[in-house]
Amino acid sequence: MRAHTAYLWMETARRRDIVHLTPLVRAEVKKSGIQEGLCLVSSMHLTASVIIQDNERGLHEDIWEWLEKLAPARPDYQHHRTGEDNGDAHLKNLLTHLQVVLPVTKGDLDLGPWQELFYLEFDGQRKKRVIVKVIGV
Numbered sequence: 656m657r658a659h660t661a662y663l664w665m666e667t668a669r670r671r672d673i674v675h676l677t678p679l680v681r682a683e684v685k686k687s688g689i690q691e692g693l694c695l696v697s698s699m700h701l702t703a704s705v706i707i708q709d710n711e712r713g714l715h716e717d718i719w720e721w722l723e724k725l726a727p728a729r730p731d732y733q734h735h736r737t738g739e740d741n742g743d744a745h746l747k748n749l750l751t752h753l754q755v756v757l758p759v760t761k762g763d764l765d766l767g768p769w770q771e772l773f774y775l776e777f778d779g780q781r782k783k784r785v786i787v788k789v790i791g792v
Contacts, residue, residue, distance in 0.1 A: 659687030659789040665703070667779035673715055674774040676705070676785070680757075681764055683787045690762045692791015697754030699786055702744035702778035704751035710771040718775075722747045744777035751775055759791055 661683045665674060680696055696705050708714065725746070732742025755772070758765040764772075774785055 656790060656792060657687070657689055659683065659689060659787075661686070661787045663774075663785040663787060664782055665774055665776065665779075665785060666782045667776045670776075670779050671719065672776045672779055674776070675710065676772040676774050677710075677764070677766075680772055680787055684759055684764055684789055685762060687789040688762075689759055689789050689791040692759045692789060694757045694759050694764060695754060695786070695788040695790075696757065696772060697786050697788075698748075698774065699784040701748055701753075702741050702776075703783055703785075704748050704753060704775040704777070705755050705785065706751050706773050706775060707755055707757075707766070707770050708773060709769045710773075718751075722750060722777075725750060741778040747775075747777045759789060 663676070663679055667674065676696065680694065684694055698705050708718070726743045728743045734742035734745065757772070776783070
């Protein structure tokens with residue numbers, strides 16, 4: 656069993672953004688030399704998420720609209736009593752998850768026909784990390 660670890664740095668220009676990660680993660684899987692195994696991709700921050708979804712702009716807008724309905728940006732979150740202003744970002748993270756685990760087959764991500772990997776930023780405009788951990792043989 657071998658392991659490969661890489662950190663992808665994210666710094667979005669906007670507070671809320673989406674970053675296509677599939678090519679970056681695929682490059683790390685290839686760099687790992689692992690042919691069969693698993694690839695964990697995880698946001699190392701509680702105000703961002705990693706998801707697998709279709710790479711279609713309209714769907715991305717639907718996701719943002721859905722998240723805003725369920726966890727709207729507003730000033731009255733209890734979390735804001737700490738001096739923060741990102742209570743909604745933490746809730747959006749809970750809805751979309753912190754990380755994903757993907758199969759590695761024949762040295763590449765084994766994704767379905769429309770599956771792509773994305774980083775969702777809910778409280779951006781500062782540097783954040785995503786960890787990529789590939790394990791296998």
